[in-house]
Amino acid sequence: MKRQHIAFAALCFLLVSSFAFLGCEVGSSDSAVRNMSVNFSGFYDAKSDGTAFIAPANSGAPVTSLNLRQNGDQLEAIDNNDIVFSGTLNDSSGDSGSATAGFTLGGHTTAGNAVTVSGSLSGSGSSAEMRATWIEPDRYCNLVGDAVINSIPTGTTDTVSAPSFTPAGGSFSGSVSVTISTSTSGATIHYTTDGADPTTSSSVYSSALTFNSTTTLKARAFKSGMNDSDVTTATYTKL
Numbered sequence: 001m002k003r004q005h006i007a008f009a010a011l012c013f014l015l016v017s018s019f020a021f022l023g024c025e026v027g028s029s030d031s032a033v034r035n036m037s038v039n040f041s042g043f044y045d046a047k048s049d050g051t052a053f054i055a056p057a058n059s060g061a062p063v064t065s066l067n068l069r070q071n072g073d074q075l076e077a078i079d080n081n082d083i084v085f086s087g088t089l090n091d092s093s094g095d096s097g098s099a100t101a102g103f104t105l106g107g108h109t110t111a112g113n114a115v116t117v118s119g120s121l122s123g124s125g126s127s128a129e130m131r132a133t134w135i136e137p138d139r140y141c142n143l144v145g146d147a148v149i150n151s152i153p154t155g156t157t158d159t160v161s162a163p164s165f166t167p168a169g170g171s172f173s174g175s176v177s178v179t180i181s182t183s184t185s186g187a188t189i190h191y192t193t194d195g196a197d198p199t200t201s202s203s204v205y206s207s208a209l210t211f212n213s214t215t216t217l218k219a220r221a222f223k224s225g226m227n228d229s230d231v232t233t234a235t236y237t238k239l
Helices: 003-018
Strands: 042-046 066-070 074-079 084-095 096-107 114-124 127-136 139-146 164-166 170-172 175-181 188-192 209-211 215-222 231-236
Touching: 042 127, 066 139, 074 096, 084 114, 164 231, 170 215, 209 215
Parallel strands: 170 231
Antiparallel strands: 042 066, 042 139, 066 074, 074 084, 084 096, 096 114, 114 127, 127 139, 164 175, 175 209, 188 215, 215 231
């Protein structure tokens, strides 16, 4: 009788485990390969056939795109609502110029609900496709998108040029207007004035900044498929 109870418990565990992973498109863990010939970084949005990027809708503001950045087996994505997701590439396989990998990303909706995005990325040449499930506490959505990707190999040493400030710092009276630029085309500049180094969650620079008191400005530039720039720092001291 005791052996029958043990066998029944084992069967229940297997059934529950199988159900828990139903619908997820994550690869087998038998052949993990971290350094692939394809960098999946890119701007993923709805496929050209008109399929919704996330269907049905999530609990927050609509998500119509994910700007994915890959650094080795680490992933970071920013959606169109400026919400940051982070995660990893899982099992992968590929040859020169093409690859397929499972991935997971974690974040939240604009309504504050936790989200796990789990699925697969497949790329070849300069294009890639994302197929995943969008999982919240009370809903399970499908996500399908494609992107033009940068085919530079993972781990490239190309780095975004550090931002420059005009003026470059110093003393001022009244107020001072500061512009920020980078020589890397297409890069996005993020900045802080609280002493912290900028991340992709920091404020995005879009127009000249005006300071009316002593301020320390830091800025860093980011671009998909490239290493983040160095941090540029300057202090503007009011007389």
